Amino acid sequence: MTDVIRVSPDNPDPAAIARAAECLRAGGLVAFPTETVYGLGVHALDRAALRRLFAAKQRPATDPLIVHVAAFESLGPLVASVPDAARALASRFWPGPLTLVLPRSAAVPDEVTAGLPSVAIRVPSHPVARALIAAAGIPVAAPSANLFSRPSPTQASHVLEDLNGRIDLIVDGGPTTIGVESTVLDLSRGTPTVLRPGAVTIEMLREILPRVELSGSPPTGDARMPSPGMLEKHYSPRAPLTLFEGRANAVLQALITAARAARAEGKVVGIIAADDDHGALTTLGERDPRVLLRTIGAEAAVETIASRLYASLRELDAAGADVILVRGFPAEHGLGVAVQDRLRRAAAGRIVIV
């Protein structure tokens, strides 16, 4: 069975951290909070433990893991070289929600890198994650602590929902603050490229590295031609999710029309929108039990929207939504780019552009 230990997010009890650290050193699977989402930690150099982690998450072995370390100085044994760009970015953004993909050393098992010549590394800033990694004294590989293709967990109850009985321990440090996974920046070949947008935004990266490019999700305005990776089911609720993008008024009208059509078919309709949309959406009937409305923050408050996004997807699943309709949020810059990326992936091609 999976044990849960509660700790203070700011000042975790050293005895609790010591127990979790010992479990990691012994090859156990330990979920813990980071500033982005909960990670499922495992000894990054223990091949048998790594294989148990892939089995517990039902994750394909072709998907590489991020190695979490306590400080920049811990990179040495894991990488073949440290590019100057990595040094500059680390001194500005570590500890924090930035993952760097670097040329790997021979010490990193293929289970971590999925056989790639590179390894992804980050230094998380959450006090619980920092204390745990420091106490363990080992590099900790940690994917998000969800079953493969489910939304990442932003609170301990999400981890239990997916992994109860499949992992050893959950360190419950309350809800995470950022709510979407770290920015992944590839520095291992050619032009530095953002493989996954996150809270360290492209604008912030360009202040240090002007040449950074964005890949992985279609650029804004070109959503009709998703790149192949976008069609992959990922970050998804159980109910099929449709994303509505375009001009704000037209988006709400299209979403309301789709909600009415689904309701007419007898479906329970989950809706994710901004606080600002509440008035327009009341036309669907506030008391109708077949309409589950979640407004997850003001349109302008992208940090709030990001922090509540995954929990709202899980809530709508748990409440029995047959379909989920989501309005696109402003995505021109900043964290909005990451929110749009996760929603497009969750939609797995079901994107309506109006």
Ligand code: TXA
């Ligand atoms: O915020 C986060 O990054 C969270 C917390 C727990 O740290 N972790 C996380 O891990 O989101 P995961 O496994 O769910 O996502 C890791 C991402 C994947 O998209 C994977 O493809 C990419 O990092 N990645 C890992 N190693 C890579 C490599 N060598 N080259 C390119 N991409 C890599």
Ligand code: MG
């Ligand atoms: Mg993940």
